[in-house]
Amino acid sequence: MPDLEGWIETCAVDDIDEEDVIRFDYGDRTFALYRTEDSEYYATDGYCTHEKFHLADGLVMGNTIECPKHNGRFDYTTGEAKRAPVCVRLQTYPVKIQAGKLFVKIG
């Protein structure tokens, strides 16, 4: 359950490798959680905006996530679509870390 401000606990910060992404499902929603090389954290919708494929199976390069299906790219820190066939921006979500856990504000 999200708290009153809409935050939900997702995973331990170390569950995500540096410069990598994992999938997090919540109810019928799916998210992608990212950790940069400098251990900054970000969260976006889990599905690519081009077709319904999990971005968590893709490749993180710097601030970019490459979709595993057609190699479309997003800047996961802003959601900006960076490379065709991706044309629509990706929804991003605020994150915070508390007691070694990563929280995402989905509300």
Place this chain on the structure above:
Amino acid sequence: MSTDTNKRDYRLTGPESKIALEKGLVAAEWYISLVPRKRLKELMKRRNGPAIRDTILWFCALAGTGFLACWTWGTWWAIPAFALYGIVYSSPADSRWHECGHGTAFKTPWMNEVVYQIASFMSLRPATPWRWSHTRHHTDTIIVGRDPEIVAPRPPVWRIILMDFFRLYGGPKDIRRMIMHCFGKLDEEEREYIPRSEFSKACWESRVYVLLFIGIISWCIVTKSFLPAMLIGLPSFYGAFLVLVFGMTQHLGLNEDVLDHRLNTRTIYMNPIFRFLYWNMNYHIEHHMFPMIPYHALPALHEEMKDDCPPPCRSLWSAIKEVVTALVRQGKDPTYTIERTLPATARPYGFGNDDKTTGGVTYAGS
């Protein structure tokens, strides 16, 4: 589902498109072999080195064979010289177009884009329309009515196959589309897979291509010689032989309308020269299952996946024999499909529908 005749309708604008949708074959979930994420991440890693080396080699080979071709111009030796130049021009142009279109050849995005644009022109594949056509090919691989890149229907049309050894069917089709783009029009099929937001880009690219062609023709007129066109433009036709041979081995003879690339795609072992020309796309099951793996890592990916895949063809020649035999049989029986047994270590095929022989398709008379 049954069709009225022995022939299915491969047009993207025909009834098969809707049928594929109803059968759950459109933008569906495909079978994926289990490769540990850690290993996949290693394999997905982008590098500039291999593609820079191969691009330099390619341009050096072009310069060398081009010089030879010019030097022999006017003699009978020009025939083998231009045949060689045409192959060095067309085959790598096609494979570089393909790999740079995926954005995986180089680590640096602009390098992919520059080589993509050059290779698109050289292979006479307008950059934006073909980017989207290929995207659809990856979404709905060999799904009839959805995939614009099915090389031959069932039964095969031999006239088209034979014409395309010199790009005489596909080439004029692309030129006709380019001319339409110059007037701001896209044909009906293209509108199926190119988003509206990309229309004007496609049109502007075609105008540039047409200008370049006009430039080459003018150069021929001024010099009163075919030589300029033999060096730029015409090799897309007379050098296309190997492009078609490679292309025919990718999916022909295998299943249509299935959701497992092990059933509709072929991996082949090839010699290093062919692998250089083709940029390792002989590992085609691997490429389709994991399109984010760069060409230079496909042999390593093959090692990870081979226990989950049907045995590869042992050579290009054995693949071509297999394909031609299948096409001949499909001429009489369009339901004929090559069946390949999986090794004991593999997970079962995921047909994605109930009929395990024809992809759920019923042909009249079958």
